[in-house]
Each structure stands twice: as structure tokens, then as C-alpha cells.
Amino acid sequence: AVGGRRGMEPPTPTGDAQDVQDALLVGADPEGVRLLDRSLRGLAASLTAESRPLPVVYAAWMSGNGDLHLQLAQPAGKPPAPWQQGQDQTFWMLARTDAEGYEEAETAAPYPGLVSLGTMDDSRLLLNLEAVPGIVSLSGTETDRAAVFASVAAELATNGWSDRMTITLVGFGDDLTPLAPNRIRHLDGFEDLLETMSAETRQRRGALGAAGHDSVLTGRTGPAQHTRWAPHLVLLAAQPSDEEARQLAELAADAGRLGIGYLVGTGGTDLPGAAWEMEITGEGRLLAPLLGLELDAQLLPVAQQRAVVELFTDADPGSGPGSGPEGGPGPSANTPPFLVDISEQGRPAVYARLVGSYEIIGLDTPDGERSALLHEALALLLLHREGVHPRVLSSALWPRGVTADVRDALLERL
Known part of the structure; x- marks a missing residue:
């Protein structure tokens, strides 16, 4: 993703950036990512061909042998071949050998909000953040929470199984915009977040109602599938007050059907209005007792955050410091990327x-x-x-x- 997506060879990294690149190269599974993307798009294409809706998926498990298991919110009948029912009616399973038979499908990514949280035994869990019926809370020390938030943000920004999305970050110490300038935006605080998301929630509710759709999943199939219903995922690393948490929970009451997901940090174990609760321990374990989860968490500590940003900044020289004229500062990440002078003097040539x-x-x-x-x-x-x-x-x-x-x-x- 660092160099290939820009069609160029990035400079050779050094120091922490070199260590991070080595870790990414060793830990990455490009073939697994490719199969996940093709499998999900293939499933969406098959369901569309059968005039069936996309089921709500809470999570995906990628097993050590390459099989893919989707955990559904509720039973959705028999899956289209070559998918099979899994351990019960709320699981659909695709064997790796069948996944390898999929070719690229001309359909929208059905579950772009999937993000890896960690591993349990030999399986990796991806949570569908946009499908959660409300807020997901993450407790733990500020440092441990920050490593989880950064990992989630980085993967959402660069994953290979999505088309479009907006990722709003609040309370992040480091600017992660260079990872995906067209996806990531930083907001200053909770008031800005509440104003922004209140407006978008109203807009999405109205748009779904006008289209006659019950959820964004309906809008991701059919002729209009590529022009609307991209997810908006909010990562609030700064702990909100109880009143702010209640306001956010009210706003997120039907977020799952709107394609909006919230991951919110908290220093305690009880965030008002949280639908699902997780905890990150000092030993790097991600716990969610009510969900029966105990994972080795996927983390991106501060030093590695900066190194990852350095990798992407070096791969795109126009986005970092020293990239401006005469070696001056490049464009600020907080500067609006597109300003237009609509007078005759400011009219573009094309x-x-x-x-x-x-x-x-x-x-x-x-x-x-x-x-x-x-x-x-x-x-x-x-x-x-x-x-x-x-x-x-x-x-x-x-x-x-x-x-x-x-x-x-x-x-x-x-």
C-alpha cells in the first residue's frame, strides 16, 4: 500500500521506519487480503443475482487454514454456493479452496468497515465497526488505548477490502492524515464531532427514507451501489464526559443501519450508552467478556505510528514537511485540500x-x-x-x- 498505490517506489526507510516496514512485510498476508476482498464481493454479487439482501455481519474470522467465517447478526437462510452454513445458522463459512476460485467481481465492497482487532488461537478477528448497534467502548490506560486506536485507524485507512469511506479522528496525538488524505480527517474536540455527526446522521436518515431503504446494505446493491452509502467511522480516543457519552449514544442509536460506527475510549469500565465493551490490558490482551473474546490485540504504539506515517509521507513527497516550494513546508494536513476562487480571475483553465x-x-x-x-x-x-x-x-x-x-x-x- 505504501508505494504501490501511488505507482512509485518509496525511498528506503531508516530507523524506526525500517523496523516497521520489516514488521509489515513479515506480518502482512497480501494473498489473504486479496481472497477476503474477492470473497466478500463475490458473496455480494451472488446475493444480488438471487435478489437477496446483504445480511448484517458483526464480525469475520480468518482461520489459520485460510477459511473465512462470517458471524451474522441473525440467521439469514442458506448462503449462496460455494458458501456454507457454519457452526450454527448465524455463521456463513467459505473454505479457502473455494475462495481461490473467485475472480474479481464488479460490485461494491459490501463490508468495508471490517477491521482487525487481534488473534485468538490461530484465527484473526475482524470487527465490522459500522454494523455495531451503538457505541463500542474501549477501556484501559491512555497509552494502551492509543495503540489500539492507531492500529484501527491505520488499517481502515489502507485496507484492501473497501472502496470509499470517511474516518473521523478525535483526540489523536499524532496526525495520521498522510496514511489516506482522502479518507482521514481530524476534528478538534467533542463539540465539533457532535455538530458534524448530528448533521450527517440526519442526512443519512433522510436519504435512506427517500430511497425506500431500511439500511445502507440495501443501498450497496443494485445500479446505485457505487455512488452512496460509504461508511463513516468515528474514532474518539479522548474520553468523553458522562453527558457527552449520553449525547453520543443517543446519536448512535440507529448508527448500524446508517453505516456509521463509533469506537470511543474511556478510562473506566462503564461508558454510558455503550452497546459493546472492550478492554485493552497492559499485557496487550483485548478482552470483551460479554462477547466471549480474549484476543492478542493488534497494536500500533506511538513510535511505530510515527514510523508508519513516515513511510507513507516518504512515498508521497508532496504531503510532508519540506515538500513545498524552495523546500518549505508542504500543505498542512488541517488545510482544506481544495479552495476555489470563483471570480473571473480565479477561474481554472479547465x-x-x-x-x-x-x-x-x-x-x-x-x-x-x-x-x-x-x-x-x-x-x-x-x-x-x-x-x-x-x-x-x-x-x-x-x-x-x-x-x-x-x-x-x-x-x-x-
Whole structure:
């Protein structure tokens, strides 16, 4: 993810960054990530073909032998082949040998909020943070909590089984924006968070109601699957007061169906309004007694946080200190990434008018039968400044599918 996603070779790291890169290379399982992504998208495609909704998934277990187990919120019937029922009706299982038969599916990522919390025996647990019916609390010392929060933030920012998402961080000591500038944003405090999330919660409730959908999972299938319903995951590392926690719990009452997830830190063991409670110990164990979990936690301590950011900053020289003109400071992470002077003097050489008649100014109008598709693709990109994966773009343009050569030809022209 460090260099490949930018199409360039990152500089050779040193010091802590070198140690972190070595750990990432040793601990990473790129083949497992690829199979997880294809398996989940393949499941979504199969359910769509059968006109069945996506089930609510609370967690995924990746076993040591490569099998994938999805833990459902409630029974959802027989899964589509090659998936099988697992230990009971709330588990769906896919053997690794069957997962290897999946090819890339032109469908949206169904469960982008999955994030690794740690391992138990030889299995890794991924919690679907956006599906939790309320707040997830994390107790423990401030230092131990910070290592969990940073690990969760870093994986959400860089994982390979999602398309789009927003990650809002509050109370983080270090700026993690360089990991994914189009995903991560930092807010100063709880008041800013409450104002932001109150507005978004209202907007999502209204949008779901207008679309006739009961949850974001419904909106992730069908022709509009790539243009809406991306998750918004909130990581509040700073402990809220009891009143703030109650306000947040009220806001998060139906967050699961809205695609909004909350992970909130607390120094005690009882956070008002928490739906699920977890504790990180000084020995690196993540405990959730009510869920029957005792994991070896996935952690990212402070020194490694800074080293990971250094890796990504070095891989993208335009994002860090010293990257500005004459070696001066680069753009601040807190500076809005896109400011427009709408006067005649500030008008860009090339721009698109999307309100009213669609018009591209400053470029020749494309000719041929693909002109309309090119215009549609450009509009989609302009409206999703966080970026759009090529699979997502092609599936939005051709909901019924298209051959790879046609897709690649249009993307090349674009």
C-alpha cells in the first residue's frame, strides 16, 4: 500500500521506519487480503443475482487454514454456493479452496468497515465497526488505548477490502492524515464531532427514507451501489464526559443501519450508552467478556505510528514537511485540500459545469459513441474527490457488466 498505490517506489526507510516496514512485510498476508476482498464481493454479487439482501455481519474470522467465517447478526437462510452454513445458522463459512476460485467481481465492497482487532488461537478477528448497534467502548490506560486506536485507524485507512469511506479522528496525538488524505480527517474536540455527526446522521436518515431503504446494505446493491452509502467511522480516543457519552449514544442509536460506527475510549469500565465493551490490558490482551473474546490485540504504539506515517509521507513527497516550494513546508494536513476562487480571475483553465446543462470548458468535446460515458465518468469523479476505484467506476457506468477490453479502453481515454 505504501508505494504501490501511488505507482512509485518509496525511498528506503531508516530507523524506526525500517523496523516497521520489516514488521509489515513479515506480518502482512497480501494473498489473504486479496481472497477476503474477492470473497466478500463475490458473496455480494451472488446475493444480488438471487435478489437477496446483504445480511448484517458483526464480525469475520480468518482461520489459520485460510477459511473465512462470517458471524451474522441473525440467521439469514442458506448462503449462496460455494458458501456454507457454519457452526450454527448465524455463521456463513467459505473454505479457502473455494475462495481461490473467485475472480474479481464488479460490485461494491459490501463490508468495508471490517477491521482487525487481534488473534485468538490461530484465527484473526475482524470487527465490522459500522454494523455495531451503538457505541463500542474501549477501556484501559491512555497509552494502551492509543495503540489500539492507531492500529484501527491505520488499517481502515489502507485496507484492501473497501472502496470509499470517511474516518473521523478525535483526540489523536499524532496526525495520521498522510496514511489516506482522502479518507482521514481530524476534528478538534467533542463539540465539533457532535455538530458534524448530528448533521450527517440526519442526512443519512433522510436519504435512506427517500430511497425506500431500511439500511445502507440495501443501498450497496443494485445500479446505485457505487455512488452512496460509504461508511463513516468515528474514532474518539479522548474520553468523553458522562453527558457527552449520553449525547453520543443517543446519536448512535440507529448508527448500524446508517453505516456509521463509533469506537470511543474511556478510562473506566462503564461508558454510558455503550452497546459493546472492550478492554485493552497492559499485557496487550483485548478482552470483551460479554462477547466471549480474549484476543492478542493488534497494536500500533506511538513510535511505530510515527514510523508508519513516515513511510507513507516518504512515498508521497508532496504531503510532508519540506515538500513545498524552495523546500518549505508542504500543505498542512488541517488545510482544506481544495479552495476555489470563483471570480473571473480565479477561474481554472479547465472546469466542468454540473448544475444545469452539463458543460466542460477548456477541453475539446470527445467525439464518438463513448462521449456520453466519458462525460458521466468525469462527473462521477468530480463528485467523489476522495477517489474512485477503477472497478467501482466501471461498474457504475455499466451496471450489467462489460468486457475488460471495453472498460480499459474507456478508462484510458478518460
